[in-house]
Amino acid sequence: MRDFFSKKSHLAFLKEFTEPAMSAPLTAGLIVIGNEVLSGRTQDANIRFLAQGLGALGLPLREVRIIPDVAPTIIATVNDMRARHTHVFTTGGIGPTHDDITSECVAAAFGVPWEPHPEAMAMLGAHYAEGAFNAARRRMATMPRGATLIENEVSPAPGFTIGNVHVMAGVPRIMQSMFRTLEQRLPRGLPVVSRAVHAMPMLEGSIAEGLAAIQSRFPALDLGSYPFERDGRYGVSLVAKGTDEAAVEAAIGEARAVILAAGYTPIDGEPV
Amino acid sequence: MRDFFSKKSHLAFLKEFTEPAMSAPLTAGLIVIGNEVLSGRTQDANIRFLAQGLGALGLPLREVRIIPDVAPTIIATVNDMRARHTHVFTTGGIGPTHDDITSECVAAAFGVPWEPHPEAMAMLGAHYAEGAFNAARRRMATMPRGATLIENEVSPAPGFTIGNVHVMAGVPRIMQSMFRTLEQRLPRGLPVVSRAVHAMPMLEGSIAEGLAAIQSRFPALDLGSYPFERDGRYGVSLVAKGTDEAAVEAAIGEARAVILAAGYTPIDGEPV
Numbered sequence: 316m317r318d319f320f321s322k323k324s325h326l327a328f329l330k331e332f333t334e335p336a337m338s339a340p341l342t343a344g345l346i347v348i349g350n351e352v353l354s355g356r357t358q359d360a361n362i363r364f365l366a367q368g369l370g371a372l373g374l375p376l377r378e379v380r381i382i383p384d385v386a387p388t389i390i391a392t393v394n395d396m397r398a399r400h401t402h403v404f405t406t407g408g409i410g411p412t413h414d415d416i417t418s419e420c421v422a423a424a425f426g427v428p429w430e431p432h433p434e435a436m437a438m439l440g441a442h443y444a445e446g447a448f449n450a451a452r453r454r455m456a457t458m459p460r461g462a463t464l465i466e467n468e469v470s471p472a473p474g475f476t477i478g479n480v481h482v483m484a485g486v487p488r489i490m491q492s493m494f495r496t497l498e499q500r501l502p503r504g505l506p507v508v509s510r511a512v513h514a515m516p517m518l519e520g521s522i523a524e525g526l527a528a529i530q531s532r533f534p535a536l537d538l539g540s541y542p543f544e545r546d547g548r549y550g551v552s553l554v555a556k557g558t559d560e561a562a563v564e565a566a567i568g569e570a571r572a573v574i575l576a577a578g579y580t581p582i583d584g585e586p587v
Numbered sequence: 588m589r590d591f592f593s594k595k596s597h598l599a600f601l602k603e604f605t606e607p608a609m610s611a612p613l614t615a616g617l618i619v620i621g622n623e624v625l626s627g628r629t630q631d632a633n634i635r636f637l638a639q640g641l642g643a644l645g646l647p648l649r650e651v652r653i654i655p656d657v658a659p660t661i662i663a664t665v666n667d668m669r670a671r672h673t674h675v676f677t678t679g680g681i682g683p684t685h686d687d688i689t690s691e692c693v694a695a696a697f698g699v700p701w702e703p704h705p706e707a708m709a710m711l712g713a714h715y716a717e718g719a720f721n722a723a724r725r726r727m728a729t730m731p732r733g734a735t736l737i738e739n740e741v742s743p744a745p746g747f748t749i750g751n752v753h754v755m756a757g758v759p760r761i762m763q764s765m766f767r768t769l770e771q772r773l774p775r776g777l778p779v780v781s782r783a784v785h786a787m788p789m790l791e792g793s794i795a796e797g798l799a800a801i802q803s804r805f806p807a808l809d810l811g812s813y814p815f816e817r818d819g820r821y822g823v824s825l826v827a828k829g830t831d832e833a834a835v836e837a838a839i840g841e842a843r844a845v846i847l848a849a850g851y852t853p854i855d856g857e858p859v
Contacts, residue, residue, distance in 0.1 A: 352635075412791050413802050507626075537622055
């Protein structure tokens with residue numbers, strides 16, 4: 316076992332610190348598109364939902380980028396992310412207004428024409444009254460050539476999939492309905508199993524060395540240490556995650572022993 | 588004025604779509620470091636706080652990346668972001684446990700030694716009882732050479748600034764106290780002024796063409812359209828932002844006129 320707290324060069328440490336999930340075959344990336352999140356006008360409500368939903372599919376979220384409604388930025392980010400992740404999800408920017416430019420940027424990223432999508436045109440045409448299906452709303456049925464629609468139960472405007480990129484709405488209720496549609500189609504990886512133990516009062520600094528030793532013995536797991544506060548008292552949650560359930564159980568058993576050895580009382584699960 | 592909804596090639600459109608804030612001299616980027624946000628265990632509570640705080644300083648947040656506790660990823664992201672933004676902020680990964688690797692990764696990104704910081708050592712040494720200032724806690728006083736401390740009123744462990752990178756805690760209360768310290772030191776840009784008008788009921792599709800025309804006439808402003816729902820009814824908020832207050836007022840006045848012309852009732856401000 317490596318001595319994590321020794322004085323050895325931190326570069327040597329960095330070389331040794333490998334990513335547990337790197338060997339997992341499937342990863343997901345998320346691009347949140349919208350000035351309103353970057354300005355602080357809006358509290359994002361989509362990242363956590365998708366992180367949990369993707370984790371349950373065995374498609375762990377490994378990277379999120381929040382970017383503005385700026386065409387070159389969207390195009391470059393889509394191309395970077397689709398090369399790095401098995402699946403990429405975007406939220407935001409597919410409505411009818413001038414700041415909704417995600418769809419045409421994704422077409423540009425893939426180098427395909429942005430053109431009326433016959434199925435989407437039919438869906439939206441059926442929804443709106445004759446005069447109300449105006450130019451702005453026809454833009455919502457204009458998509459990269461080759462796109463597959465992602466229908467939803469809330470709004471008449473669909474999202475779409477092209478290649479490994481899934482383009483969804485930013486409004487949480489619509490996005491969630493689109494994700495339910497996608498769940499039926501996405502490949503499933505190995506589900507990630509998670510176990511937790513916590514203690515309060517307890518400070519991270521009193522168990523850090525024992526935890527580092529556990530992480531070294533279970534390099535394929537992700538062992539996290541999360542301090543928390545309840546009514547002015549401090550505690551720590553320890554969470555082990557991985558695809559090997561027996562290893563997860565063993566690691567959390569060792570974490571329990573580290574807490575006990577430090578003179579605290581381990582409690583199963585996370586604090587309520 | 589360009590006809591945003593014409594059938595002209597979307598590539599021509601993308602060429603014309605320029606970023607209002609691109610000419611602003613100061614920008615901020617944020618790196619959220621932590622597996623717990625990517626797994627959905629934790630709802631991020633720092634992005635919106637920093638977006639608002641940085642906007643108030645005239646240092647608009649233009650990009651956020653959420654990344655895991657993986658050394659090569661942290662190093663590459665810090666180097667990419669510090670080249671792209673006037674100031675870069677990081678949250679998370681500066682505690683005493685094995686998964687807290689932000690500090691040494693920032694040292695590696697800057698190519699400087701990661702070593703005991705005399706001032707931080709003195710602060711933490713004074714806080715902990717003799718035997719309790721163990722190896723894990725000494726890591727919290729180990730920093731990139733040349734770092735300036737960011738003190739806070741909640742925890743004894745400081746953050747630090749090196750170059751244009753400001754390294755803060757992930758726990759919201761500690762991060763907020765560190766940001767209050769930083770606010771006294773950061774340069775201030777032109778403050779961004781914001782005005783809003785909304786209507787309900789109203790759908791974006793009925794005002795989109797008028798809005799696009801306003802955005803074309805005020806290219807230096809950021810004119811956003813945000814649909815919302817209240818008790819099953821749909822409305823839209825229009826928000827103009829920019830550093831030229833007179834232009835912001837003029838643009839929102841025109842937005843009011845577009846709402847009226849579409850047959851709806853404009854109400855000043857955002858819906859409560």
